Amino acid sequence: MEITAAVVKEQGSEFELAKVILDQPKSDEVLVRIVATGICHTDMVARDFVMGSPNFPVILGHEGSGVIESIGEDVHHLNVGDHVVLTYGYCGECEICRSGTPAYCYEFFPRNFSGARVDGSHNHHYPDGKVINDNFFSQSSFATYAIAHKNNVISVPKDAPLDILGPLGCGIQTGAGAVINSLKVKIGSTIVITGTGAVGLAALMAAKASSATTIIAVDINEERLNFSKELGATHTINSLTEDVQKRIREILPNGVQYGIDTTGRNEVINNVLSSLAPVGEMVCIGVARKPLELETNIFLTKGYKIRWINQGDSVPQEFIPKLIHMYQLGQFPFDKLIKKYAFQDINEAVEDSEKGRTIKSVLLIGEYKQ
Numbered sequence: 001m002e003i004t005a006a007v008v009k010e011q012g013s014e015f016e017l018a019k020v021i022l023d024q025p026k027s028d029e030v031l032v033r034i035v036a037t038g039i040c041h042t043d044m045v046a047r048d049f050v051m052g053s054p055n056f057p058v059i060l061g062h063e064g065s066g067v068i069e070s071i072g073e074d075v076h077h078l079n080v081g082d083h084v085v086l087t088y089g090y091c092g093e094c095e096i097c098r099s100g101t102p103a104y105c106y107e108f109f110p111r112n113f114s115g116a117r118v119d120g121s122h123n124h125h126y127p128d129g130k131v132i133n134d135n136f137f138s139q140s141s142f143a144t145y146a147i148a149h150k151n152n153v154i155s156v157p158k159d160a161p162l163d164i165l166g167p168l169g170c171g172i173q174t175g176a177g178a179v180i181n182s183l184k185v186k187i188g189s190t191i192v193i194t195g196t197g198a199v200g201l202a203a204l205m206a207a208k209a210s211s212a213t214t215i216i217a218v219d220i221n222e223e224r225l226n227f228s229k230e231l232g233a234t235h236t237i238n239s240l241t242e243d244v245q246k247r248i249r250e251i252l253p254n255g256v257q258y259g260i261d262t263t264g265r266n267e268v269i270n271n272v273l274s275s276l277a278p279v280g281e282m283v284c285i286g287v288a289r290k291p292l293e294l295e296t297n298i299f300l301t302k303g304y305k306i307r308w309i310n311q312g313d314s315v316p317q318e319f320i321p322k323l324i325h326m327y328q329l330g331q332f333p334f335d336k337l338i339k340k341y342a343f344q345d346i347n348e349a350v351e352d353s354e355k356g357r358t359i360k361s362v363l364l365i366g367e368y369k370q
Contacts, residue, residue, distance in 0.1 A: 001021070001022050001024075001145065002019055002020070002021060002022075002127075003019070003020060003021075003022045003143055003144045003145045004017055004018070004019060004020075004143065004144045004343075005017070005018060005020050005059045005124065005132075005140070005142060005143035005144070006018075006059065006060070006061070006142040006143065006343070006346050007020070007057050007058070007059055007132065008046075008047050008056060008057060008058050008059075008060060009056060009057045010056050010057070011047075011048065011049045011056060012047065012048050012049070013047075014347050015047075015060075015142065015346045015347055015350065017343070017344060017346075018126075019127065020059075020124050020125065020126055020127075020132060020143075021124070021125050021126070021127060022123060022124055022143075022145055022147065023123045023124075023125075023147075024070075025070060025071070025072050025123075025147045026072055027072040027073045027074040027075075028072050028074045028075065028149060028150050029071075029072050029075070029147050029148065029149055029150065030068055030070070030071050030072065030075055030078060030084075030147070030148050030149075030150060030153045031068070031069045031070040031071070031145060031146075031147055032064065032066040032067065032068055032069065032084060032086065032139075032141075032145065032146050032147075032148060032153070033066050033067050033068075033069050033144070033145055033366055034064050034065070034066040034141050034143060034144055034145060034146055034365045034366050035065055035066045035067065035162050035163055035364075035365060035366045035367075035368040036064075036065050036066075036162070036163045036164070036165075036166050036340075036362050036363060036364050036365055036366075036368070037061045037063055037064045037065070037141045037142055037166050037362070037363050037365060038063030038166040038167035038169075038170070038171065038338075038360060038361070038362050038363075039063070039346075039349055039350060039353050039360075039361040039362070039363065040062060040063055040167075040170050040171050040198075041171075041197070041287075041353075042062065042170070043060045043061065043062065043142075043350075044350065044353070044354060045287065046058070046060050046113070046136065047060065050287075055115055055133050056133065057132050057133060058115055058132065058133040058134065058136065058140075059124055059132055059133070059134050059136065059140040059142055059143060060136045060140065060142050061136065061139065061140055061141035061142030061143065061146075062086070062088070062112075062136055062137030062139055062140075062141060062169070062170055063086070063141070063166040063167045063168075063169045063170050063171065063362075064085070064086040064139050064141025064146055064148075064166050064169065065083075065084065065085050065086065065156075065162050065163070065164075065165040065166035065169075066083075066084060066086075066141075066146070066162070066366065067081065067082070067083055067084070067162075068080050068081060068082045068084055068153070069145070071150075072150070074150070075150045077150070077155075078150065078153055078155060082155045083155070083156050083157070083158050083160070083162050084153050084154055084155055084156060085153075085154045085156050085165050085166060085168055085169045085320055086137075086138075086139040086141055086146065086148050086152055086153060086154070086166070086169050087137075087152045087154055087168075087169035087170065087173070087311075087316040087320065088103065088108075088111075088112055088137050088138070088152060088169070088170065088311055088316070089107075089108075089111030089112050089135075089137055089138025089139075089149055089151065089152045090102040090103070090105035090107065090108060090111060090151055090152070091105050091106070091107045091111065091118075091151070092105075092151045094106045094107070100315055101313065102151075102315060102316075103309075103310040103311035103312075103313060103314065104310060108310075111135075111137075111138050111149070112136070112137045112138065113136075114135070115133035115134065115135065115136070116133065116134070116135055117135050122134050122135070123135070123147050124140065137152070137170070138151075138152045139152065141166070142346070142363070143365070144343075144365055144366060152169075152316070154169070154316050154317055154320045154321070156320065156321060156324055157321075157324060157328075159328075160324050160327075160328065161335070162368055163340070163362070163364060163368050164334075164335050164338050164340075164362060165324065166362060167198065167334070167337075167338070167360050167362065168320050168323055168324065168334070169316070169320065170311070171198045171199050171202065171360065172198065172199075172202045172323065172334050172337075172360075173202075173311060173312050173314050173316065173319055173320060173323065174199050174202070174285060174310075174311055174312045174314075175198070175199040175200060175201065175202030175203035175204075175206065175260075175262070175285070175312065176202045176203065176205070176206040176312060176319075176323055176332070177206075177309075177311065177312015177313050177314040177319060178199075178203050178206075178260050178283050178285060178309060178312050178313075179191070179203050179206035179207050179210055179258075179260070180206050180210065180312075180319075181312055181313040181314055181319065182283050182307075182309050182312065182313045183258050183260070183281055183283060185206075185207055185210045185212050185258055186210075186212075187210070187211040187212075188211065188212070188213050189210075189212050189213070189214075189257045189258060190212065190213065190214035190215075190216075190252055190256045190257045190258065190277075191207050191212050191214070191215055191216070191256060191257065191258040191259070191260065192216040192217075192218060192248060192256045192258070192259050192260070192272055192275065193207070193215070193216070193217055193218065193259075193260045193262070194218040194219070194239075194259075194260070194261045194262060194263055194268045194269075194271070194272060195218070195219060195261065195262035195263045195268075195286065196217055196218075196219040196221065196224040196225060196227070196228050197224075197262060197356075197359060198337050198359050198360040199262045199285055200217070200219075200260070200262040201227075201228060201231055201337055201359065202334060202337070203260050203262070204217060204228055204231055204232055204233055205231050205232060205332050205333065205334065206332065207232065208231070208232030209326060209331045209332055212258075213234070214234050214235065214251065214252060214256070215232055215233050215234050215235070216233065216234070216235045216236070216237060216248060216251060216256065217229075217233040217235070217236045217237070218236070218237045218239055218244055218268075218271075219236075219238065219239070220238060220239055220240045221356060222238055224356070224359075225237075225238060227359075230336075231333070231336065235251050239268070239271075244268075244271040244275070245271055245274050245275050248275040249275065252275075252277070254277050255275055255276050255277030255278070255280060256272075256275055256276060256277060256280065257276075257277050257280050257281070258280065258281055258282070259272035259273070259275070259276060259280065259281070259282035259283075260282070260283055260284075260285065261282070261283075261284045261285065261286055262285045262286045263286045264284070264285075264286030264287050264288040265286070265288070266288070266290070266292050266293055269282075269284060269292065269294065270294065270295050273294065273295060273299075273304065273306065274295065276302065276304055278302050278303055279302070279303040279304070279305075280302070280304055280305075281304070281305040281306075282304065282305070282306045282307075283306070283307060283308070283309045284306070284307070284308045284309070285308075285309060294306075334360075337359040337360040338359075338360045338361075338362050339352070339358045339359070339360070339361055339362070340362050340363075340364050341361055341362070341363055341364065342363070342364055343363050343364065343365045345363075346363055349361035349362075349363060
């Protein structure tokens with residue numbers, strides 16, 4: 001079938017809308033009419049060919065939401081007409097997946113970043129037959145239609161606003177999951193979150209929903225810091241004008257119990273580590289652009305725990321519906337992060353995301369009536 005997709009033709013180039021051919025889904029796949037797709041920092045990383053991204057031309061997009069149009073014969077838990085959110089790809093069969101940690105699947109890279117299915121095949125090509133790299137996060141949802149594997153298609157309630165649900169498939173679940181799944185933040189606890197982009201603010205809202213009593217947001221953008229107070233931050237620190245470690249110790253003389261870093265920056269991570277209370281825990285989400293140098297001499301007598309996490313340690317089939325329910329109850333207002341753009345304005349949406357004018361850009365791609 002002929003569809004419209006946003007194609008990156010070469011490394012670092014803009015997205016171009018083009019007519020391409022999409023094959024029919026295989027037996028374990030689902031065809032989804034895309035209603036909307038969030039724009040994530042990882043899309044820009046792939047566009048710029050950082051972190052082993054696909055070859056070019058390529059169709060990116062990995063926060064899709066839409067309606068199932070057809071299903072393969074081996075798909076039994078989904079139905080035509082279901083409203084769905086698309087998330088990351090995983091095999092579902094290896095010991096890692098079966099242990100309840102699919103974000104660390106042995107096949108995570110080939111299913112999300114290889115530019116093809118695990119068997120090397122593609123489902124997109126130009127009308128002249130030239131292959132287009134695809135299968136980004138097992139979906140490539142910067143398009144009017146997408147094919148996804150049955151494992152990464154999550155059925156969602158039809159009374160939920162489908163046009164804003166896509167970011168739950170990656171960025172929002174990553175931040176919220178860091179709090180709820182990874183750190184398991186306790187009632188009455190204290191937490192510092194560095195970086196107030198979509199992931200950091202999702203973590204902040206999850207911390208509030210988890211009844212943390214001291215929530216500290218750290219950034220260099222004063223407007224974002226002010227906004228973080230609206231979402232539940234009890235304190236903010238501008239790291240351009242304030243000493244982060246000193247300020248945290250003024251707020252919490254014994255240190256903070258939990259830390260989340262979304263920046264990947266060496267000095268930011270060390271600031272959080274140095275501010276942890278004894279037996280404090282920290283998780284890192286941001287992609288580092290250079291090797292990290294941690295001040296490990298402070299660990300020995302403190303009992304700190306630090307680890308890097310992927311996708312908020314979520315099991316998407318369970319976690320995404322929970323986040324939607326929290327949203328419907330008014331406990332997780334992630335819609336406040338979103339600005340919507342027409343599909344043809346994708347490059348404007350990307351630029352606004354990169355320059356910090358928008359927290360979470362969402363492309364409106366297909367018709368939708370709630």
